[in-house]
Amino acid sequence: MSVTVSTAPAVATPPTEVKLRGPYGWVATVDHKRIGILYLLTTLFFFLVGGVEALLMRIQLARPNNTFISPDAFGQLFTMHGTTMIFLVVMPTLIGLANYLVPLMIGARDMAFPRLNALGFWMLPFGGFLLHYSLLAGGAPAVGWFSYAPLSETAYAATAGTDYWGLALLVIGIGSVAASINLIATILTLRAPGLTLRRLPLFVWMVFINSFLVILALPFLNAAIVMLFIDRHLGTHFFVPAHGGSAVMWQHFFWAFGHPEVYIMVLPAFGIISEIVPVFARRPIFGYEFVAGSTVAIALLSFGVWAHHMFAVGLGHPMDMFFSATSLLIAVPTGIKVFAWSATLWGGSIRLTTAMLFAVAFLIQFTIGGLSGITFAVVPIDWQVTGTYYLVAHFHYVLFGGTFFAVLAAVYYWFPKMSGRMLSEKLGKLNFWMAVIGFNTAFFVQHFLGLMGMPRRVYTYADLPGWGLLNLISTLGAFLLGLSVLILLWNIIISLRRGRLAGDNPWQAWTLEWAATSPPPQQNFDRVPPINSRRPLWDLAHPENPDPAVGGRRSRDGFVLEKNRVGMVTFLVSESCFFLMLILAWLFYNSRAMTGPSPAGTLNAHKTGMYTICLLTSSAAIWLAEKQLRAGRHGWFRGLLGLTILLGGIFIFGQGREYLRIYHQGIVVSSNLFTTTFFTLTGFHGLHVCVGLILLLLLMRLSLAGDFKPGRIEAVKSISLYWHFVDAVWIVVFSVVYLKLLL
């Protein structure tokens, strides 16, 4: 066996970190494996919290006309359960798994931006803390995880709970976007030699696609929350119909995020299943290209189906028709996946380990949830059942029976890698059967309850024939499910102490993480096996019968990307989505007739036009500055950088004067929807300009400290990109807000 020294190791620049011991080592860590485990432990904690909330609700619903919990407390539990499970459990669990596994699966040493990674994680406990702090500040939010306006406006939700809900979601959202940017940059720039994009393990591929969903969809929610926040605190009326706002807009904004969110919560689970099923069927995945391609299809379609959450709103026949069609269409790529997994099982020599049992249960339960999901695409059926327990059953089959079973499969599959010890199979099987029986008992009967007309989101119900019995069965199932979680905890605790040692590759799996030791060393790999196909460890073990080399003998993709640039571009894409929502809000609200101040009477387009020229010139200045720096002329660079800062400063000064002038006319953000949207849009842009100015000043300081030795100018490149973006956004803002006044 010859040993070749790789000339281009795809590793991150490792942070200068000595392995810190004890709790402080965990708090201060930037190691992706520790951060991944921190994610999983945090989400486990919140899972228990959300689970207890669910059980309390199930006790209340166990019999008709129950008085165990007051209506108000039920509303709070109901909101906290949904919010916790979605934002503090499912999303971060999947991000945590990706955090742990992606660098290992692509043969990298760490994530592309280890410190950003730590930041992203710590946003999660912070957000969780904010959400639960509401309990001390006048009561938890009671507006549902969807927080429908106008019920979430001050008039109907006066306590600070709703504000904490919004703050928490913003914080967690920032963390998720940071993690996704990091994952994209890692997957694009740190793959081991030979691991082309077409050879990626399916889990990594799905995390990759999923990260795009996160950076594109989360800003929709953030923009909506920001508007709700402005409504609640500055007295504006984005979502108050009585004052010209539109409550339906909230639903559009929320579900434009909310439906991609459904796939954000399920795509990585698809990835987990695509890894586990082949390993325990001892066959390569059937139709890799179809599984990978259908993921792209799902991701794209997920942005075009949100209105099916709103059929009952009354959007009109044309809308219903088109969104019904797209919603039906999205079932096709999902179906392709289910067929591919089933075909992988077909003829395989199946090993029914606990991980595989959970994966098979996923397959069945997700299919049930998917099929009931298709029924919601049919408008008349949707009208009948959208407000009932049928829907509750549907999305629990997708999210619990689907995603969470996949997560449990992942826990049983990758726990040996993370801890070095096997989980007990005996307790695992017990855990599985209790979970599967408990889950189906709890939720299958809810289909019938829904079809019998039991409304969801209610704290109690009348004693109608059958309702009491079915609800009791559901509650019993929920408790069995809760018990199964305790068994999982027990299994984890005793296996950590006394579990069988795992060895590097206990399942004879084929992806790169199993080439590292269990648990992997801090640097992950000393050697990365050669990669010619999608199953490098299979090739290693069976040199006489290797997999066909995907993409021939080419070991690289046709492009090379730089990680800072990728990070900044993906961040800006995410920012664009945020501004897009603000601009759409401007266009929508200003195209309607309203009383009060008008753009023509308030704004000074000529003066702003002058300041705009300053801002655009500054873009040219920083472009030239970057050129000078590349040529090594540091004096020129500093001069041009100073000019950029000056011009940017003039612009922000001009905006400030304009604001002041308008304010002196007695016009404020809450005057009417024109001023609301105007101040929101230009205010957020101004905020971005200020952030840009701070960054430019930082660059100046670094430059004066002599930091930009030749070849180390990534920071300048990234920040100049950001500055160009800020200018580009202003061009759009100026065109939609001011241009009409000039013409």
Add this chain to the structure above:
Amino acid sequence: MTTSQFFISAWSGNPWVIAGCAAALLMGGARFRPPTAWLLLATAVFFVTLCSPLDALADGYLFSAHMLQHLLLLLIVPLLILLGWSGRTAPQDLENGRWRWANWILRPPVATWLMGVGGMWLWHAPTLCNAAGSNVWVHHLQSASLLGMGLAFWWPIIGPRTGQRLAPPAGMIYLFTACLGCTLLGIIITFSPVEVCSIYLHPLDRLGILPLIQDQWGLTPAKDQQLGGLLMWVPACLIYFFGILGLLVRWYREPGPESAPAAATQPTLIEKPHGL
């Protein structure tokens, strides 16, 4: 007039269109013998777009019919033409002949993208939209320009010169961003409380079909505009969507974009330098 009467009688024999179809068939027939099914299909769709009752409806009656026409001319007909072209020899004229200048336009993907997406936005500026709906010459100009811009748009994706095509990942971004562009326009048109094209608000009832449209089909101007916006939003995006899927197929099929030194084929271990 009943629906069926209208659909039977409202065909027009626009000489320009017929001449265009004939020229396409003759030229295509001369170059590729026999003319491919794609080319025949493209001609048929082109003819239906501009001579069928669809054109009569688009001519001042229905915004949504106008939008359908627009999509067929910009996205479908050029796609069919280029599909018919691909696999044939690349046109030498573009290489160094008298059409060399066209290459300058077709080469930068930003330019072709702007033509494809900008074409949609441009012709929906209220002034231009109204002009195209009321003046027959502007209407012809619109049809011709949409066809041309559509050809330019699809060129980097399935143009006959495979060397000039975008690599599949870049092509997917090209189509995805185009989809965003038309989604945005579609959303704006769908939700806009004001009319984008005011001429469709009070149609001049030349054919006497207004009662048919508004009473029997139930297409009020508000509904009509919503339908138009949705056509731009959903089906247009689905075309890009299937384009992206096509590129994915091409990506997984092709051997690889570059012949970098292949990794060792025998099971050797690549050692990473320590202590980075």
